[in-house]
Amino acid sequence: MKVASWNVNSVRARLEHVAAWLETCKPDVLLLQELKGTEFPSETFKELGYQSVAVTQKSYNGVAILSRHPIETVSTALAGDLADSHARYLESIILGIRVVNIYLPNGNPVGSEKFSYKLAWMDRLNAKMSAWLEDEVPVLIGGDFNVIPEDIDCHKPASWIRDALFQPESRARYRAMLSLGYTDAFRSLHPEADGQFTFWDYFRQAFEHNRGIRIDHFLLSPQLAKRLAGCEIDKGPRGQERPSDHTPIIVELN
DNA sequence: ATGTCGCCTCATAGGCGA
Numbered sequence: 572m573k574v575a576s577w578n579v580n581s582v583r584a585r586l587e588h589v590a591a592w593l594e595t596c597k598p599d600v601l602l603l604q605e606l607k608g609t610e611f612p613s614e615t616f617k618e619l620g621y622q623s624v625a626v627t628q629k630s631y632n633g634v635a636i637l638s639r640h641p642i643e644t645v646s647t648a649l650a651g652d653l654a655d656s657h658a659r660y661l662e663s664i665i666l667g668i669r670v671v672n673i674y675l676p677n678g679n680p681v682g683s684e685k686f687s688y689k690l691a692w693m694d695r696l697n698a699k700m701s702a703w704l705e706d707e708v709p710v711l712i713g714g715d716f717n718v719i720p721e722d723i724d725c726h727k728p729a730s731w732i733r734d735a736l737f738q739p740e741s742r743a744r745y746r747a748m749l750s751l752g753y754t755d756a757f758r759s760l761h762p763e764a765d766g767q768f769t770f771w772d773y774f775r776q777a778f779e780h781n782r783g784i785r786i787d788h789f790l791l792s793p794q795l796a797k798r799l800a801g802c803e804i805d806k807g808p809r810g811q812e813r814p815s816d817h818t819p820i821i822v823e824l825n
Numbered sequence: 826a827t828g829t830c831g832c833c834t835c836a837t838a839g840g841c842g843a
Contacts, residue, residue: 580843581831605843607832630832631842677843685842717843772843773829816830816843 572666572824574600576713576787577808578674578770578817581607582635585815586615592808593619598821599639600665604674604715605815606633606658628658634672634714638665645669651695659692668795668824669703673714678735686735689717693744701751703792710792711824712753715817717786718745720755723765724785736786754796756789756822757804769804770817778809789822798825 575598579585582603593601593616601621611625616637625635626647636642642663649660659674673696678689696712703710719737722728731737749755761767768783777783791799801823809818 584831605831679843775828777828813830 572600572668573598573821574602574670574711574713574789574824575819575821576602576604576672576715576789577819578604578715578787578815580605580815580817582612582633583608583610584813586612588808588811588814590615590619592805592819593621593637596805596819596821600670601637601819602670602672602713603635603637604633604672606635607631608633611635624661624663626658626661628656632658632674634658634661634674636661636663636665636670636672640666649673649692649695650699652691655692664708667708669708669710671710671712671714673712673716675715675717677717678738678741681733681735681738686738689735690740690744693741697744697747697751700748700753700790704752709795709798710753710790711795711822712790713788713820713822715786716745716788718742718788719784719786720745720758720788724768726766726768726782726784730782731784736784748790752793753790754793754799756791756796756799756802757785757820759796760799760802767804769820771809773816778814787817787820789820791822795824799823800825 621637769787771778771783
């Protein structure tokens, strides 16, 4: 089973990219983030063999799950804050796996309300992740975590030291997820790999110089980690015309 | 501080978020 995740930075602007990529990569499931609008092109994906569920809002955020297999929607919002109206969370069951798509808040600038919101959002997710381990359904959480886990996950730590994605508070909460027993699929298979990124700024030819960060992740519950067969980043889409600033990451499960 | 995108509007330029 192949599951992919891709922050597309507007599904409308990237529809042709996504459609073409689906036809070449053929994942069973694709998690999309940053749809950036209320319109969702479910018909286009249906014609490609994918059913879809989308959580959208105007202008910002938005997450969707595309799947060749039936999707049972469990929840469209992260528990723990009824006032939170951002479209950042979609929880489903696909082929007996709890598949959770997240677009974790960016949190910049550090010290702002946005940063507090990010940390609180991570605490809320952590509570869910802990609870899920109590039942027998294996869990896969994928998406844009907006966290650079370790120094090895960016081209130059000094460039990110003041960024919300690199703050000790953000990284501690990511590590707390691992401490619960979840596995970072990519890092567990490639413990020493550096220069492996999923995002590059649009500025200053960051992609051409591979000045990027690894912030799109798959976390697997213990029983699902035993089924981990592969995890790779596909840099191809980031090098195309008018790309998203992120590129897809793909995990393969037995 | 800046760079570049994409979305939206008290819209064709500027603000916001990333």
